[in-house]
Amino acid sequence: MSATPTRRLIAILVLAPVLATLALWAFAWPAARTAPHDLPLGVAGPPAATAQLEKQLERREGAFEIHHYAGEAAARDAVEDRTVYGAVVVTPQGPELLTASAAGPAVAPFLQQTVTRQAAAEGTQVRTVDVVATPASDPRGAAFSAAVLPLALAGIAAGVVVTVLGLRGVRAVTALLGASALVGVAAAGIAHSWLGVLTGDWWTEAAVLGLSTLAVSGAVAGLAALVGTAGMGIAGGVVMLLGNPFSGATSAPRMLPEPAGAIGQWLPPGAGTTLLRSVSYFDGAAATGPALTLAWWAALGLGAVLLGSALRARKAGSEPAAEGRDLATVG
Template identity: 25%
Template sequence: MSVQSRIARLVPGPHRPALVVTLIIAIFAALFTASYSLAMANPKPHNVPIGLVSTVVTPAELKAALAEPPTTTFLVSTFPSTPDALAAIEDQRIYGALVDDGTAGTLYISSASGDSVARLLEADAPVIETRLGHPVTVMDTHPLSPNDPSGLVLFYVPLAAVIIGFLGAVQTRTHATKLTLRGELGWDAVRSVVAAFAIVLTIGVILRLMPLPFFPSWGVIALTMLVAGMTYNVFRMLIGARWALLPTWVVFVLISNPASGGAVAPALLPPFYEFIGRWMPTGAAVSAIRDLAYFPGHVHAEPFIVLGIWLIVTTGLYVTFRLYRYGAGAPGDVVNGAIRPLATR
């Protein structure tokens, strides 16, 4: 039997759904591998902001000392004093700073701002010493938790939040098909709050993997979970329960997570990932949790605004589509995935 005849037998028969799923999974497997590999496999510093406090070392000299390999680029800003440079590190406007008086220098780094950049600067300290001709001491102003020396927990916590967030929405609507709109929204909120509590309790209190302030971190993680679940809910209303998980997976797993800046500092990500990461839910969650855990005196509003906008938009869209299709009552047509197209009632 020829290959064409075998395909012809498979496609029209009961094997067609399995064939379609297999092809889609193969495509998504390739996209998943490519996305994470492009973002994290070969991080290259570009336009990394650092500071300089010195009357004898020029920004050009510092850039020359750090220009290994040649593709590495740094943006050097001068500061009038050491406290000014340290304040810029605290505010996460720069990743590190060299303070040099011509006879000795101190290279301040901040592992919590980005462990990958901190390790890069620390590795360049011997080169700086050689170029300047005097000792340079490395000091970490914001070290990571000793139980998380690579800072990966900062990546895993938001990653878990978004995945559990949309999978929780999937399971709730699969097994609780008779909920009203109010019931659906209520359980979305309760599920997010309970699961976020479990994460913070486990990571911050029991295992002590990183210094999570309990209530603020609980709120950020719950908000992230709720955003992920609401995003799935929107796609479920638009294209139906059968395929809604795929675009949700694209938004969070293929785009938002590798661009988050949790595993690799934003300054080391490719330009596309660096730009989009701060506006995606996972990137906003990483920034918010980093601020709360390691920079409590300099918490930025931007990640909270980003998460808030995502929640308002996705919830508004979901409620609008849900009311249009089923009203506020229980959507009986959802049973067994038999969801009508948006254009029909």
């Protein structure tokens, strides 16, 4: 057996379990450690009435980030503005829990279970109000969560195809922009018009879906333009092994173990998920941060595509000149 096939065999035997272990860690670890981590939660009512409630919540060290509000109206506004995931309002009739199931499928049930358990220990009942509910066609948010992986795959596929076909410079950028725009329109047509999973402005949702795809495809094609075909694997691996499981699509970023939740929001799948929730269910509240994150990914990716093309053209132009000087020297 020659040395080259032997090295390839060893590489396969080493890489296969390493990749499998990495994938299992990336997907299973956040799922197994799903719990609140400084989850923003509002508390509203007279200070004397809310003091005991706050003490009970603070017993779960590091679970909640308490925000104080004067009354139910202010707490409701905070939920709708995505400042908090929910709020407990202390009223003369008993505690009232404001939730937003559209903010994350795992958060509202957790808050309801936690607050109800505490109230039951005190012999009271909790009235729950879903301020921003998921659509009736997707009550548990499962269809919304399922849309993250296809978008990431579409972005990776677009970047790979552009690279494999040898498109460079402006042509590559045009192809990436066009493909991402079409993906956004198609995805909005399915998720909004057909399934009824999204309920916001149709064109805004299509733009967000397209920008999410462009952020991934630009990263894949851009890194490939700078470092070669290995760049496709690197960018695609980051998106699939970190971006998707750390996105918080099936729960919420603050329900993931740190630093997974923070890392996920800096990657296209996580930023795209958060932005899509904002424009579809919350009238664009808290959309600036994730929108800028996606815009930076898209801009850097397309810039890398143009830079890689320019460097390649410069290198190709310098080679004939060098050959000409060599021939002149020989002559």
